[in-house]
Amino acid sequence: MLKRPLTKYRWSNFRKEIFSIVFLILRFTDKGEINMTKIFFSTDIHGSEKCWKKFINAGIFYGASTLILGGDMTGKAIVPIIKEKEGLHRAYFLEQEHELKTRQDLEHLTQAVRDRGYYPVHLDIEEMSALEKDKSKQEELFKKETLETVGSWIEWAEERLKKTKIPCYVCPGNDDTFEIDELINQSEYIELVEGKVVQLPLDYQMISTGWSNPTPWNTYRECSEEELESRIRESIDKLDQAKPAVFNIHPPPYGLGLDEAPELDENLRPKYAGRALIPVGSTAVRKLIEEYQPRLALFGHIHEAKGMIRCKNTFCINPGSNYEQGVLMGALINLEKDRVGEYQLTTG
Amino acid sequence: MAGKNGLEGKDSGLFVREATGLVREWSIFDAFVYAFFSINLITLGLYIFSFAPYIPDGHLVTAIIVSSIFIVFLVIVYAMLISILPRAGGDYVLQTRILGGPLSYVLPFTGWVFVLWLWVPLYGNMLSWNVFTPLFTLLAGMTGNQGLLDVAFWFNGVHGLFVSALMVCVLASIVINLGMKGYARVQKFCFYLGMAGLLTVFILLLANDNATFVERFNAFSAGIGAGDNVYTDIIASSSEAGYDPIAWNNLALLASLPLIPMVVFFNLWPNWGSTLYGEVRGASEFRRNFLGMFLGLVVTAVLAVILLALIARTIGWDFYLASNFAFYEGFSGFPVFPFPGLLAAMLTDNPILQLWVIISLSGWFFGWMGTVFLSSTRVLFAASFDRMLPEWVSNLNPKTRSPYNALMLMTLPAIVVSFLFYYVPGFDVLTLNATVVIAICFLGTAVAAIVLPYRKPDLYNASPVARYKVLGLPAITICGIVLAGFLLFNIVLWFMDPVYGVHDPYSAVFMLALYSLAFVIYFTYLSRNKKLGIDVKKAFDEIPVE
Numbered sequence: 001m002l003k004r005p006l007t008k009y010r011w012s013n014f015r016k017e018i019f020s021i022v023f024l025i026l027r028f029t030d031k032g033e034i035n036m037t038k039i040f041f042s043t044d045i046h047g048s049e050k051c052w053k054k055f056i057n058a059g060i061f062y063g064a065s066t067l068i069l070g071g072d073m074t075g076k077a078i079v080p081i082i083k084e085k086e087g088l089h090r091a092y093f094l095e096q097e098h099e100l101k102t103r104q105d106l107e108h109l110t111q112a113v114r115d116r117g118y119y120p121v122h123l124d125i126e127e128m129s130a131l132e133k134d135k136s137k138q139e140e141l142f143k144k145e146t147l148e149t150v151g152s153w154i155e156w157a158e159e160r161l162k163k164t165k166i167p168c169y170v171c172p173g174n175d176d177t178f179e180i181d182e183l184i185n186q187s188e189y190i191e192l193v194e195g196k197v198v199q200l201p202l203d204y205q206m207i208s209t210g211w212s213n214p215t216p217w218n219t220y221r222e223c224s225e226e227e228l229e230s231r232i233r234e235s236i237d238k239l240d241q242a243k244p245a246v247f248n249i250h251p252p253p254y255g256l257g258l259d260e261a262p263e264l265d266e267n268l269r270p271k272y273a274g275r276a277l278i279p280v281g282s283t284a285v286r287k288l289i290e291e292y293q294p295r296l297a298l299f300g301h302i303h304e305a306k307g308m309i310r311c312k313n314t315f316c317i318n319p320g321s322n323y324e325q326g327v328l329m330g331a332l333i334n335l336e337k338d339r340v341g342e343y344q345l346t347t348g
Numbered sequence: 349m350a351g352k353n354g355l356e357g358k359d360s361g362l363f364v365r366e367a368t369g370l371v372r373e374w375s376i377f378d379a380f381v382y383a384f385f386s387i388n389l390i391t392l393g394l395y396i397f398s399f400a401p402y403i404p405d406g407h408l409v410t411a412i413i414v415s416s417i418f419i420v421f422l423v424i425v426y427a428m429l430i431s432i433l434p435r436a437g438g439d440y441v442l443q444t445r446i447l448g449g450p451l452s453y454v455l456p457f458t459g460w461v462f463v464l465w466l467w468v469p470l471y472g473n474m475l476s477w478n479v480f481t482p483l484f485t486l487l488a489g490m491t492g493n494q495g496l497l498d499v500a501f502w503f504n505g506v507h508g509l510f511v512s513a514l515m516v517c518v519l520a521s522i523v524i525n526l527g528m529k530g531y532a533r534v535q536k537f538c539f540y541l542g543m544a545g546l547l548t549v550f551i552l553l554l555a556n557d558n559a560t561f562v563e564r565f566n567a568f569s570a571g572i573g574a575g576d577n578v579y580t581d582i583i584a585s586s587s588e589a590g591y592d593p594i595a596w597n598n599l600a601l602l603a604s605l606p607l608i609p610m611v612v613f614f615n616l617w618p619n620w621g622s623t624l625y626g627e628v629r630g631a632s633e634f635r636r637n638f639l640g641m642f643l644g645l646v647v648t649a650v651l652a653v654i655l656l657a658l659i660a661r662t663i664g665w666d667f668y669l670a671s672n673f674a675f676y677e678g679f680s681g682f683p684v685f686p687f688p689g690l691l692a693a694m695l696t697d698n699p700i701l702q703l704w705v706i707i708s709l710s711g712w713f714f715g716w717m718g719t720v721f722l723s724s725t726r727v728l729f730a731a732s733f734d735r736m737l738p739e740w741v742s743n744l745n746p747k748t749r750s751p752y753n754a755l756m757l758m759t760l761p762a763i764v765v766s767f768l769f770y771y772v773p774g775f776d777v778l779t780l781n782a783t784v785v786i787a788i789c790f791l792g793t794a795v796a797a798i799v800l801p802y803r804k805p806d807l808y809n810a811s812p813v814a815r816y817k818v819l820g821l822p823a824i825t826i827c828g829i830v831l832a833g834f835l836l837f838n839i840v841l842w843f844m845d846p847v848y849g850v851h852d853p854y855s856a857v858f859m860l861a862l863y864s865l866a867f868v869i870y871f872t873y874l875s876r877n878k879k880l881g882i883d884v885k886k887a888f889d890e891i892p893v894e
Contacts, residue, residue, distance in 0.1 A: 057892055061892070072368070077364045078362065078363040080363070092362070094811070094812040094815070095634070095812040095815075131363070139365075175368050212368075257744040272381075272533075273375060273378035273381075273382060275528050276532040277528045278529050307742060309742075309744060325433065326807070326810050328891060332887070334881075342880045342881065344887045346887040346888075347445065348889065348890055348891035
């Protein structure tokens with residue numbers, strides 16, 4: 001009873017390996033050009049200005065023809081930089097209190113905060129005190145900072161994309177407020193792709209969503225598995241069945257190894273020092289991947305779960321995220337006419 | 349909303365909104381448990397302490413204390429590096445991202461993959477000598493059943509040891525297939541079980557004196573047909589063989605330094621979990637990582653000294669050393685490895701308590717054995733993700749999520765190595781490279797730590813550890829230099845003195861073969877990727893911001 005499936009599995013793997021070797025040999029001996037396009041995918045930059053700029057520059061740097069940013073563009077925290085008196089500011093950042101006496105110090109810290117994915121906000125002592133007491137003011141401030149930051153990012157990106165002409169697709173994720181959609185929609189060079197079918201080179205077509213299955217944090221774009229399935233199905237229904245598809249879905253499928261996050265206790269404290277990992281991906285996404293079997297599936301959301309896996313006929317990839325360190329994790333993928341070609345996970 | 353969060357880890361004055369991944373700080377105790385088990389007093393410690401007679405002028409206590417002081421620098425270096433580059437893959441990721449080049453691949457790959465094959469027979473020895481042999485010897489002593497004693501002897505012979513190594517492969521694979529969640533639970537249970545066992549041993553040793561031990565040991569030995577006065581015979585025969593144990597009260601600082609390269613087999617590993625750290629970590633975790641590993645190191649060192657002191661008091665220091673010497677030299681009157689747990693169990697007449705001692709101490713082994721492959725699979729995955737190994741290496745079974753190929757890459761060669769270890773005379777010496785190759789890998793990481801602030805200033809300055817300075821220099825550089833010096837001290841002694849088994853032409857050839865194989869793999873994949881249009885170097889380069 002045990003032998004049969006194992007034998008079958010090994011033979012199937014072996015067969016794939018043989019085909020892959022034969023394909024490579026044919027490819028090297030083939031003098032003709034391979035019809036191919038290289039896409040760059042990154043995700044979960046969470047407000048890191050450095051990562052955003054790297055993402056926009058990645059097209060030229062890696063020679064990619066298309067840029068795709070998965071969800072979660074916006075920052076998670078505000079770092080107050082408090083003006084105590086003329087010529088003296090104070091801030092708590094990177095586990096230490098910073099005393100800022102010169103303009104240069106102030107500018108340096110402000111940029112360091114932005115690069116790490118937080119929003120630096122200059123306040124005096126009274127403003128800080130008022131903000132601490134008023135939750136609605138904090139929310140307003142978050143909204144203001146988020147919009148200003150995304151606005152400035154778009155402006156910065158447009159200057160470059162205008163010259164490079166590299167298509168740039170962005171799909172906000174569950175951590176992103178809805179207001180940023182309007183800002184992105186106004187851009188001439190960055191396309192908001194939530195719920196849309198986008199035509200990629202070589203007849204590939206891409207559907208996208210930044211919505212996720214429920215999280216313990218009750219974020220902006222999360223919903224039940226049933227609703228998520230129905231959202232994605234709506235997009236799938238718009239696909240031309242004759243063309244190869246790319247799914248750009250923020251939450252990874254459940255249980256394929258791209259969704260392993262630290263198990264948390266009831267106080268959101270990682271159990272076993274964060275080493276106990278559990279799958280937290282979406283069952284709906286897995287179901288749809290297995291059912292539709294797109295050629296390529298791009299995921300994010302779970303920063304720890306960097307990796308790739310082949311699920312039936314789908315090549316699934318989650319490049320992970322390291323935004324706090326200002327490192328842009330990404331995936332370069334060669335799309336060929338009849339298959340997903342070579343790929344490389346990057347740490348830029 | 350200001351307050352505790354996963355970004356800064358303390359009451360930092362940040363305002364945080366609801367967002368995925370904002371978790372609270374994890375428990376330092378949990379981090380401590382992993383580090384504590386990685387430098388495992390009962391398995392690794394008592395195993396390597398048994399070789400101390402081969403450096404007769406050195407004192408174990410001195411070597412443990414001095415080495416632990418230097419290993420604190422290893423803890424600082426790794427805690428800082430994890431904080432700067434929090435990614436799964438440990439030394440492989442740290443070296444490839446900071447240093448780059450072939451060595452940054454070859455050192456960790458050899459240290460964390462090839463050499464872990466060599467650790468399997470060593471784990472097999474420990475399973476046999478610390479669990480099976482004492483268990484069946486004890487049962488034989490209790491029942492007078494010769495068959496049980498034969499089983500104990502069988503586990504002490506090549507077939508039994510080979511089977512133990514196979515069991516290590518099977519058990520470690522099961523543990524890894526359980527996933528980290530399951531393993532963490534097993535480990536925590538084993539921690540409490542093992543600590544309860546150690547406490548029982550402490551109590552038994554404290555509650556009895558040397559005269560009682562001698563009487564009971566002789567009686568037990570006679571019960572299993574070993575003779576009537578084995579205690580004295582062992583000391584006498586060792587003395588006749590030229591072994592003169594160092595006195596317990598002679599701490600012999602300088603003479604104990606050569607014992608350090610031996611002792612580090614046991615305590616050089618508080619950073620073993622560094623391969624497991626994933627990408628999402630709060631910046632504050634430098635202190636948590638440091639404390640977890642530091643406490644693991646210090647508590648283990650303290651427990652080791654207490655255990656040795658109690659052994660000296662009740663079992664007898666001369667006898668403890670002489671019995672190990674006689675065992676390895678093959679003239680011991682006591683027919684099995686003189687595992688201190690077994691010796692302590694003899695101090696009670698209560699068979700349930702005796703069994704409890706052996707079974708509870710086995711928690712130290714079973715909570716730890718998964719480490720043999722766990723870190724290796726992470727390194728294999730990291731290399732596969734970098735396209736520096738085939739993609740199939742990182743395959744997971746979609747149903748069980750088992751990393752079956754990575755596990756096979758570890759278990760199958762490990763079984764072959766175990767076979768050679770037990771059945772091919774002389775091969776066992778090669779496994780003494782097990783520590784040296786990993787230490788050389790750590791040396792690579794120490795160099796990465798030294799140069800990091802200068803080679804990757806942006807990355808370094810964006811980390812919370814950038815504020816730690818010593819005499820105006822980055823603390824990570826200074827600690828890296830001390831660590832490199834300590835590792836070099838050990839490496840030089842390993843290569844110069846034949847007592848460690850590394851100063852051996854076969855050993856050198858074997859090590860070179862391992863490194864060469866890693867070089868071949870590196871250049872093969874580099875060239876393969878180049879042909880396919882993948883520029884691996886560029887994939888790790890920083891994208892310009894402007």
